[in-house]
Amino acid sequence: MKKFRIVKESFQNIKKCPGCALKKHRRNQVIGKGSIPATILFIGEAPGKSEDLLGEPFVGPSGNLLNRMIRDASDLAKCKPPSYFITNTVLCRPWIWDNSRDNYGSNREPKRSEILACKKNIIEIANIIEPEFVVFIGQVSFMYYSGEFKDNARITHPSAHLRFGGDYGGQTSPMYNTDIRTLSDLFRRFKC
Numbered sequence: 001m002k003k004f005r006i007v008k009e010s011f012q013n014i015k016k017c018p019g020c021a022l023k024k025h026r027r028n029q030v031i032g033k034g035s036i037p038a039t040i041l042f043i044g045e046a047p048g049k050s051e052d053l054l055g056e057p058f059v060g061p062s063g064n065l066l067n068r069m070i071r072d073a074s075d076l077a078k079c080k081p082p083s084y085f086i087t088n089t090v091l092c093r094p095w096i097w098d099n100s101r102d103n104y105g106s107n108r109e110p111k112r113s114e115i116l117a118c119k120k121n122i123i124e125i126a127n128i129i130e131p132e133f134v135v136f137i138g139q140v141s142f143m144y145y146s147g148e149f150k151d152n153a154r155i156t157h158p159s160a161h162l163r164f165g166g167d168y169g170g171q172t173s174p175m176y177n178t179d180i181r182t183l184s185d186l187f188r189r190f191k192c
Contacts (some may be wrong), residue, residue, distance in 0.1 A: 020117040022092035034085030039190050041131035042086040043141040046110045052093035056100035057086050065158035073183030082190040085129045089141050147192045155179040
């Protein structure tokens with residue numbers, strides 16, 4: 001019961017974040033989803049439009065592909081995946097809010113200043129989750145957090161698989177197969 005109260009208080013503190021410019025333009029703060037505590041902490045890049053609307057990370061096509069990747073890795077490892085929690089480098093959606101631009105409303109990569117402003121929140125989430133291992137989803141999370149977590153691996157962001165992987169969301173690409181092997185080796189290490 002004490003642990004639950006500490007987790008609840010910690011998430012409440014994260015929700016009170018004074019924030020950066022992203023806070024002004026978001027609908028929901030997207031803290032994460034999954035098991036608490038968890039063996040693996042997945043850290044992606046940033047919430048997109050669907051995530052901002054629902055307040056949950058990795059929903060929509062990228063989320064569906066990440067779920068498929070976890071299932072495929074689990075099948076390859078011949079075991080269930082260990083417990084996991086998913087978050088991002090920033091908890092608010094970075095998007096183009098200048099309505100004079102052609103790409104108004106599009107998602108964008110978070111700026112360095114936005115990632116650094118949210119770093120305290122991500123470290124707090126990691127302290128709550130107490131992961132044994134961190135998986136960086138994409139280059140951005142790896143670039144900013146690989147030095148924070150000793151035991152880590154990196155996989156390609158599902159959106160990159162969807163953009164560059166061809167049919168079936170990239171399942172036939174060498175990149176996809178490499179990521180599945182990385183995850184299945186990790187699952188065996190902690191569960192099988």
